[in-house]
Amino acid sequence: THFGFSQVPVEQKQAKVGAVFDSVARRYDAMNDLMSFGVHRMWKRFTIAKSGVRKGYSVLDIAGGTGDLSRKFADIVGPEGRVVLADINASMLEVGRTRMLNEGYAAPLEYVQANAEKLPFPEDSFDCVSIAFGLRNVTDKDAALAEMCRVLKPGGRLLVLEFSKPQNPLLAKMYDAYSFKALPMMGKLVAQDSDSYKYLAESIRMHPDQETMLGMLQTAGLSLCKYYNLSDGIVALHTGIKA
Numbered sequence: 001t002h003f004g005f006s007q008v009p010v011e012q013k014q015a016k017v018g019a020v021f022d023s024v025a026r027r028y029d030a031m032n033d034l035m036s037f038g039v040h041r042m043w044k045r046f047t048i049a050k051s052g053v054r055k056g057y058s059v060l061d062i063a064g065g066t067g068d069l070s071r072k073f074a075d076i077v078g079p080e081g082r083v084v085l086a087d088i089n090a091s092m093l094e095v096g097r098t099r100m101l102n103e104g105y106a107a108p109l110e111y112v113q114a115n116a117e118k119l120p121f122p123e124d125s126f127d128c129v130s131i132a133f134g135l136r137n138v139t140d141k142d143a144a145l146a147e148m149c150r151v152l153k154p155g156g157r158l159l160v161l162e163f164s165k166p167q168n169p170l171l172a173k174m175y176d177a178y179s180f181k182a183l184p185m186m187g188k189l190v191a192q193d194s195d196s197y198k199y200l201a202e203s204i205r206m207h208p209d210q211e212t213m214l215g216m217l218q219t220a221g222l223s224l225c226k227y228y229n230l231s232d233g234i235v236a237l238h239t240g241i242k243a
């Protein structure tokens with residue numbers, strides 16, 4: 001199989017994304033650390049720092065996977081708060097839930113299987129909505145952003161953490177070589193699965209750059225939109241407020 005997305009019809013994309021995450025779920029956390037040299041932890045800490053989340057807040061972490069952000073949010077909001085870890089993929093949710101239970105997390109965490117494009121929550125539900133390394137996998141990104149805006153309370157904050165465009169041309173070249181050559185090779189060696197990691201590289205290359213993403217947040221109805229380049233723009237955090 002080959003997960004090249006540029007050649008497949010839109011209906012098949014969701015199924016392929018499902019297959020990718022089914023196959024990586026158990027090794028997901030280890031591979032994250034390995035492939036980003038642990039730097040993803042720093043990107044996530046930065047995101048939490050910019051979230052404005054406090055004790056008692058309600059937070060939705062969509063495409064939350066194994067729950068890196070959710071568990072940090074849970075620590076902050078405490079038992080009076082609410083953290084919903086939502087993901088479209090049952091295997092990822094299950095790995096996340098097991099890991100959380102093993103670490104002794106119960107309340108305020110909830111687990112919901114949901115598609116970012118159609119969120120099963122009423123409008124004005126959350127003080128903060130986050131999506132980390134998830135939007136890139138979503139077929140209709142504009143629909144997903146509009147949904148995230150809808151479920152935010154007025155004054156609530158959206159956080160989109162995602163791969164973006166490296167600013168330095170030399171770094172961009174090295175990074176390209178790393179993602180298209182080294183990543184699939186590591187995927188093959190460590191996880192006996194180079195296709196999923198080829199998909200990763202391709203999905204990163206096809207994802208909108210910083211300014212395009214900024215425009216998409218504005219189109220979705222968010223105000224005061226801005227972004228922060230992390231690691232020279234390999235990753236960007238976009239934020240916006242629901243007016």
Ligand code: SAM
Pocket residue numbers: 017021062063064065066067068069086087088089092114115116117131132133134137138139
């Ligand atoms: N947020 C976690 C993190 O930062 O480690 C997990 C990121 S993982 C790379 C991407 C996640 O997006 C996967 O768990 C996948 O199942 C989920 N996903 C893909 N498409 C989705 C969709 N349409 N709606 C919700 N989640 C989706």
